[in-house]
Amino acid sequence: MERSVFKFIYNYSKTQQFFILLITAISLPFYYVSLDIPKKIVNGALDPGSKSYLGPLEFFGVEIVQLDRLPLLFTLAGIFLVLVVINGGFKYYINVYRGKLGERMLRRLRYLLYGRILRFPLAYFRKVSQGELIPMITAEIEPLGGFIGDAFALPALQGGLLVTALIFIMAQDWIMGVAAIAFYPVQMYVIPKLQFRVNMLGKERVREVRKLSERIGETVSGVQEIHANDTSKFELADFSYRLGRIYDIRYQIYRKKFFMKFLNNFLNQLTPFLFFSIGGYLVIGGSLSLGALVAVLAAYKDLAPPWKELLNYYQRQADASIKYEQVVSQFDPSGIRPAEQFEADVDRPEPLSGELAAANLSLTDDDVKVVDAMSFTVGLDERVAVVGAGSSGKEELLMLLARLIDPTGGRVTVGGRESRELPEAVTGRRMAFVAANTHLISASLGDNLFYGLKHRPLRDAEYNEEDAAERTAALAESAASGNTPDDVFADWIDYESAGVEPGASLVAAGIRALGLAEMIDDCYQLGLRGTIDPEKRADVAERILQARAALRNRLAEPELANLVEQFDVERYNDNATVAENLLFGTPVGDAFDLDHLADNPHVRSVLDGCGLVEDLLRAGHEVASTMVELFSDLPPDHEFFEQFSFISADDLPEYKELLGRVDKDSLDALNDEDRHRLLSLPFMLIPARHRLDVIDEPMQARLLEARAAFAETLPDGLRGAVEFFDAERYNAASTLQDNILFGKLAYGQAQAEARIGGLISEVIDDLGLRDTVIEVGLDFEVGIAGGRLSSAQRQKLAIARAVLKRPDMLIISEATATLDGATQNKIMANLLEEFKGRALIWALHRPSAASQFDRVIVLRAGRIVEQGEFGELDQPDSHLTELIAAE
Template sequence: MAKSNDLPVYKRSLFSWVFSGKFSLQILLVLIILVIVFLRVLPLEIQKRIVNDVLALGNFRLLLIYCLIYLTAVLLSSALKFAINGLQTLIGQRALTEMRREMYCHILRLPLSFFRKTQAGSVVASLVNEVAVCADFVGMAIAVPLSNILTLIAFAVYLIWLNPLLGVTTLSIYPIALFIVPLVQRGANKANKERVDVSRKMASQITESISGINEVHAQGSFQAEEKKYNAIIERLLRIRIIWSLYRYGVKVTNNLFVGLGPVIVLLLGGYLMMQGKTELGSIVAFLSAQEKLYDPWKELLEFYQVYQDASIRYKKVTTAFEEDTEFKLSREQKVETAIKGSIAAKDLAFVTSDGIRLLDQVNLSVNAGEHIALVGYSGSGKSTLAKCIGQLYGYTEGELLLDGHNVSELSKEEIVSSIGFISQDPFIFSGTVNENLLYASRAIIEYSVDEAVPSEPSLDDRIASLQQTGLFVDILRFGLNTVLVRGEHPGLEEKFLRVRGNFQKSFGKELAKHVEFYNDNKYLYHSPVVENLIFGTPINGEFPFDTLAENKRFLDFLDDCNLKLPLLETGHELLAQTVDILGDVPREKVFFTQTPLEPHEYETYLDLANILKKVPVTRLDPESNRLLLQLSFRFIPALHKIIILQPLLEKLILNGRQAFRDWCSDVSPGA
């Protein structure tokens, strides 16, 4: 008989995950549980002895000893309970990881026909949510029932040992509870199963509506989709109400039986004490035991609910993926020589599970190196034949031979190593361009377990493939537009600086009319004033270019460097020349090419120009200063020919460049 972990994942039982790779942890749990059961019963005996012996004798030293023993038992019990919870979590999370890994591997290998009838949302829900509940059960499958059953047995034995009549009577209510509570729980389980089913339908309906949203908008079928969705959530509402009532019924029934215990103890125990057939300490122990019995009883009922929920979910998950793969990943007896590529089809047919015949009696022979074109109308079977050759579909009749080897008998490793497949609708995976480019190559490498591991295509080969497909220029543009994150590309920064220096040295003179190279000691006439001053790129948003004119800290810096007034005067000059030249021209972009002023701002700046006829620059309000500085910051000498850059301002900006760097490193490093 095959071991459970040798079976396909959908054939494994829920309990097969309990000991799978976790046997030593489960044994450790059992040992801890035996100790904690003893520590739970010990306080009952201590309580009885304190009441019967210590209080009667008035022995304070003995009282102190018993209290220390009681405290030690409580502390150890709490610590061991924490350890049990930790081990449960470890076992459950390991099981969850193992379940997700094995199910994901199984799902990836399922036939393509499975994915045509299965929503992606249901697969995601199964792997993310459903198996998590199952793993929670696996974590508690040993610890919870064993610890609580042993605790109940230990309490029962101890109470019967104290007083057989009182012990048997107080414990007699629990068999009745064991009969009634599962009946109520059965109703809760049935409602829970319906809840899971309808929840899946709701998820599928949402996925379907969102996937077909173009059709919904095109056909205006909003009300039709809402009607289908509303019918599902109304049904789910009724089911959830019934399910909740059943769950509350379980709790109420359980609390009822737990509450009856102390009543029996007080009634029968009081009578026995009046008759001299029991002691006060025993009554105290019985009352304490009744209170302590509630927790293990409650945990067992909750465990039963978790088990039922997990069983339903696990059955749903395994049933959803109850299909076998159509190929083997690899095989020991591989094709000895490399497949050259001759293809032969003999009476080939492909019939779907619904009985639709997509290929019928196809006969074909193609020699290695020969090029042919399959021509036919849409739906005639061209793509289906190609997918049969590539082992994406498993043909149902006839033969399909690759160099004389039956495709159905070849492993996936042999197929992907011999056939390059380009889908009609290619999919781009998350990750880098390089990872997507090497996706197929790396898949082949993963199959190699011997020393002859094939290497990845070289950088030159990758560039050549990009050029052949017409993607090289786009990829190059992506790379040139990339912003490097500090520390993520060690050594690359130095390479860029070295290449920059070599490029400028080799082509600086030749490109001087086309490129203005960065130079710490020179003014860049094709860049705005503010970029010349800062000479860097803002990182953390503290000094963005578009708001510097109202940044108080930056304005204080300009004052300290004696730059604010010259920049205000430059803004004034730009405004005056713009208004003088443009006058009342239409507010169109073509007329504003030689000024930093935007057409939509012209009216605002006209008002400012009128104010400047009456008020000097030094007496303007903060808003007017902001407008002038903003104009000055945008000024590009090589573009805005309306005025010229004054040599004094150029010198002040170059001096301010180094001053800003020092100032920024002090007040806001890394800005």
């Protein structure tokens, strides 16, 4: 990359910079004329004594002859107005153009930097943290955008103005001219010196701020260690120390910066002093006319702003240069991969063939030989186990084979071609690598599963006419900033890799891969907990309704009848809360949030209308009394509060006090706040669970009336806020499982959940719906870095992803270590079968599993100590036997 910001600006925007200069130059005459017009108005049109301007008037050679003063005034005023518009137009155009140019250059720079991150050697990421890289690309270079548009135009323009004004002064009187610029040499000498020190401090500040963001990043990713070790005080102290460093630097910068400003202002003010003293002396002495002095003073007024602008510009460019250089230097690590490795576009890389060979392969890290002169060959139809202790170098070896890191000595060849020379289009598609800890992107499970197929945009996205024009413009803009011409919304999926017809559904292939990774069940469960949009997936909704009906039939069997209490608009559901019974639907958004249902105005008006308020208040009173009775003696931090109480430990005293004030029969005397307190309590009651017997049958009947009234009188604006339960309709706000269940699990039925789970599973299988549910599971959002999945699920997903692209060589680095033994064995058996005839290289954390592989390579301290078939190596005193014994 360009080492200096000016070089960068010049290389990528010289035409545009020249254009800005040109437009600025064109705009200047208009500017000067507009300055001249007021004088013409004053001297020509308004001054009755002066006739001189009543002659022909010329503007750009066009002669305007005027006889009267009034039309002249209006003409001049009109011309002035036109010029104001023209000047404003120029200014607007130039500003927008400069802004556009700056933004494009910024975009280009960010793109370049990000592109370089993608080319960093992996080892570099141990030295530079995410917390440093992010602010560099986002915040640190942001001010460059504003500077770039000014980089050449501003000094040219302001310099021009300065020189013009200076020449004018010199023409009036050279002594005056010299006086005007007498302090320029001083400023030009002192300011850079001071600026240099500010620059140094600026650099240091950038470094400190980077360290600060690094610390914040570390805190975020290591927060559990902080809590586990009670080090938050220490972290705060450390953070405060760093803030203090930044403060000190900033303070010094301020002092120097404002001193510079002070000095500049002082010297600038000193010049008029010279004018008045020297000029006055000359006027009194008679060698300079008063008029000339006044003219010089006026010209000096024009001189000061450009000079100030130039000095200001000097500081900005110094700042921009530092920022640029400091950022760019971080993005040029040694060993950065050549861009061609990523650019080389192989449409369909040939399958790898022959063998994988390591010759004298070495990797040195901080003088430690992690991989020490390893030589071996693996046929691309062999399944090989790599075993060794933790520090044997097996992980690094596998990363070398996958070309994720480059060796420091020796080489890896695949089918005779050196792997270092292979484009990523070959290594990333024909090979697959699964690490012990996979990072998932924050997207859906399906996006993660199919991530390994997105190499190049293969088919254009389909847009309607309007969007197409917009996308074309956006891509043209992208190209104008030197960004990629690839459309992120295009179809990037490489269907052929997955063995699917282009454009066909990937689901079957995905499910197969998930099956090999033993992740089907997880995905099924996630699917059951997922939701669909019944309008987009009408077929699925329809079939879920069939499943609902089928489940209802099953639940009619006597021994299952008690498991679920299904929703029935005519009946009160004993296993649901009062709130759920009243709403009889799933809330969408916050309006009818079940925890705060009592606060909703519509709910209150319905309750009032049905005369339920008093009953609920009484119920609330009873609940409160019971809670106070049960929980008063417990310590406030007792877990029962959270698990069982309707009233939190903090609120309990208030309720106790309330109950002391009012008894059950004088509830109408309650003030609003107390009513509110009591009213919210019964909404959480579940008769079957709490057995408090406060919602008696007459009250249930009235709640049913309220349920009907609630739905009938629901204002139009709130229609979307609740999705009512309807036996014949799919409920878009509920999960698949709740849609099938269409009711509440009954309390008090042993293992009800497991039994219902089994029943639902049977129903789904009977209807052939399992794959559909799994497909819905693919929409599950995995969260930041896959945080919503368990680590076992993340690993299984990574394996499925690797299998899905059907690589010629699959390299697995202890990827199943976090899984339970049974699942590990199943996955291993699946993959050994799947990769018959292809290469499978697996670093095992349980050496005994090596017996299932064609061949075993045994490592110790970075060296190969044994290799061969398991049977040959499984001898007394062999390293392999030793490793197995230590298992």
